[in-house]
Amino acid sequence: MYSRAVEQAFEHPAHAGKLSGACGAAGSRETGTRVEFSMQVASGRISRMCFQAYGCPHTIAACELAVESLLGHPPEALGCWDPGGAAERLKIPVEKTGKLLLIQDALRNCLQDWDTTELDVTE
Amino acid sequence: MxxxxxxxxxxxxxxxxxxxxxxxxxxxxxxxxxxxxxxxxxxxxxxxxxxxxxxxxxxxxxxxxxxxxxxxxxxxxxxxxxxxxxxxxxxxxxxxxxxxxxxxxxxxxxxxxxxxxxxxxxxxxxxxxxxxxxxxxxxxxxxxxxxxxxxxxxxxxxxxxxxxxxxxxxxxxxxxxxxxxxxxxxxxxxxxxxxxxxxxxxxxxxxxxxxxxxxxxxxxxxxxxxxxxxxxxxxxxxxxxxxxxxxxxxxxxxxxxNLAGEPPRIAALRDHLWQRISTIPAVQLNGHEARRSCHILNVSVAGVEGESLLYGMRDFALSSGSACISDAAEPSYVLKSLGRSDQLAQGSVRFSLGRFTTRAEVDQAADAFAATVARLRDLSPYGLPDGMD
The missing domain is CATH 3.40.640.10 (Type I PLP-dependent aspartate aminotransferase-like (Major domain))
Structure with a gap:
């Protein structure tokens, strides 16, 4: 039911938490899934990024994977995160696609929040 | 397991x-x-x-x-x-x-x-x-x-x-x-x-x-x-x-x-499990405290998503509701009828004990449950429900 990659990320999420800086969220407790991302940018690159998740193991694992893959990239990369790639890597079943779309929404909201402030900690 | x-x-x-x-x-x-x-x-x-x-x-x-x-x-x-x-x-x-x-x-x-x-x-x-x-x-x-x-x-x-x-x-x-x-x-x-x-x-x-x-x-x-x-x-x-x-x-x-001896022994284990689990903040017993069969303990956990809770407890064979419908994503209709919200119904776990259950197993389950709930609450943007800190 869960791939080894999901199990690893669920058991040992290295980027769980909350940072001061740009943030974006999507979903709600009522709908069963809520994800929140927060990040800091230094010299035009994502220097620190964290997530918080209320959701299934696939959601938690996909959040961890998203943060891992985005660290070190320009903030604009948040808008290009590929749910399909995450689904493939984590072997997420098709009925869970909605969870990945929520993560995509939260990342885009995070980018939008950063766009409004453009706060770069090196500045 | x-x-x-x-x-x-x-x-x-x-x-x-x-x-x-x-x-x-x-x-x-x-x-x-x-x-x-x-x-x-x-x-x-x-x-x-x-x-x-x-x-x-x-x-x-x-x-x-x-x-x-x-x-x-x-x-x-x-x-x-x-x-x-x-x-x-x-x-x-x-x-x-x-x-x-x-x-x-x-x-x-x-x-x-x-x-x-x-x-x-x-x-x-x-x-x-x-x-x-x-x-x-x-x-x-x-x-x-x-x-x-x-x-x-x-x-x-x-x-x-x-x-x-x-x-x-x-x-x-x-x-x-x-x-x-x-x-x-x-x-x-x-x-x-x-x-x-x-x-x-x-x-x-x-x-x-x-x-x-x-x-x-x-x-x-x-x-x-x-x-x-x-x-x-x-x-x-x-x-x-x-x-x-x-x-x-x-x-x-x-x-x-075994009717005279087995149910009281199992009830004692169930009560011990509840005693341990009830110390976790925002955990609710589902069902009547006294009018309850010896073998079942059903609890809802606020602020924790049900699938992750069960996955976190995967070293234990547990159920999130009726086994006949546990593949369905819908929250339990039994718990909903007791007035539980979708979240509480979905974040519920049924422990059911029996002839071969030991006190050591119950203690292991209680320890793992407390650790899983704490970890998932740490991960959650909601943390503990309001007023439970």
Whole structure:
């Protein structure tokens, strides 16, 4: 039911938490899934990024994977995160696609929040 | 893996397995019990002896017991069979929204045939008021079906009081006792039960074996659901599986013999588990604190997503609700009927304990549960519910 990659990320999420800086969220407790991302940018690159998740193991694992893959990239990369790639890597079943779309929404909201402030900690 | 899902099914007791395997290989017991030759008569004798034994455990006569494939079939035969057979007297049934799907879906099937069904709501603790049953009975009511012990919460219904009401109103009373046999005493006469469903696999017997009691003085027959032979008084055709019947009989005999000692031991373990788990903030007991079968502890955890909670507890065999529907993403309809929100219903876990559960296992489960809940709350943007810090 869960791939080894999901199990690893669920058991040992290295980027769980909350940072001061740009943030974006999507979903709600009522709908069963809520994800929140927060990040800091230094010299035009994502220097620190964290997530918080209320959701299934696939959601938690996909959040961890998203943060891992985005660290070190320009903030604009948040808008290009590929749910399909995450689904493939984590072997997420098709009925869970909605969870990945929520993560995509939260990342885009995070980018939008950063766009409004453009706060770069090196500045 | 620690098994804490005894309400879903129980492991076959070794003594039962021994009886069954002996039966399967014995040259004396392979014949068809419906055959009139000597080997057939020998098998028939063994089956009738088992029937007498099981019937005696519920204070019934042997001729009042029909072998079935399990409680689901017994529920279907009792409810649909009795309603159809009595349809000239009325076309109304009464049941509760917290019944097992075998009962609810049987009622829904009858609704499609034009029957009316009243689905009663229990209180916030899952207890059904007998007076609500009384109020729901009309001139057209022929069958009332109420389970003895709820399979998700373990809540015990007052079947004797409901039985009295049904008897006084001349309505047939069916009880699903799949979860209660071997954990609570059952006396069909004293409890005024007209039809009773029994299961073997909830009581350390084989899967695929069950029985239906039909009170001979109250209900001569039901309309059969299956056709194809005169077995079981023409009510349930099909060659009887001798090993299943003898296995069920042995399993129930052991459970009945242990009735004084085993349920209190399991109840003590369940109470110990609850004592440990109840120290976790924002954990709620589902069901009635006192009117609860010894083997079930159902809890809801605020602020924790159910699938992750179960996955975090994957070293333990647990259930998030009725095992029959646990693949479905929908929150438990039983917990919803108790007034739990979608989140609380979905974030619920059923621990069910049994004959082979030890105190060490219960402690391990409590430790793992506390750690999993804490970890998931740390991960969650909601953290602890308001006011629980």
């Amino acid at each position: 620690i098994y804490l899902d005894y309400a879903a099914t129980t492991p076959v007791d070794e003594r039962v397995a021994e009886v069954m395997s002996r039966c399967l290989v014995s040259p004396e017991l392979f014949a068809n019990s419906a055959s009139s030759h000597a080997p057939g008569r020998r098998v028939n004798q063994a089956i009738e002896s088992a029937r007498e034994q099981v019937a005696g455990m519920i204070n019934a006569a042997a001729r009042e017991l029909i072998w079935t494939s399990g409680a689901t079939e017994s529920d279907n035969l009792a409810i649909i069979g009795a309603a159809r057979f009595r349809s000239n007297r009325g076309r109304h049934l009464v049941t509760s929204v917290t019944e097992h799907k075998a009962v609810l879906d049987s009622c829904h099937a009858l609704e499609k045939e034009g029957f009316d069904v009243s689905f009663l709501h229990p209180d916030e603790f899952g207890v059904l008021a007998p007076e609500d049953v009384s109020a729901a009975i009309t001139e057209a009511t022929t069958v009332v079906s109420i389970m003895h012990v709820n399979n998700e919460t373990g809540v015990i219904q007052d079947i004797r009081a409901i039985g009295e009401i049904c008897r006084s109103r001349d309505v047939l009373f069916h009880v699903d006792a799949a979860q209660s046999f071997g954990r609570l005493p059952i006396d069909v006469r004293a409890d005024h039960i007209d039809m009773l469903s029994l299961s073997a696999h909830k009581t350390y017997g084989p899967k695929g074996a069950g029985a239906l009691f039909l009170d001979a003085r109250r209900i001569g027959r039901v309309a059969p659901l299956l056709h194809g032979g005169g077995h079981e008084r023409g009510l349930r055709p099909g060659t009887l599986p001798t090993h299943q019947v003898l296995g069920m009989s042995k399993a129930l005999e052991i459970a009945q013999r």
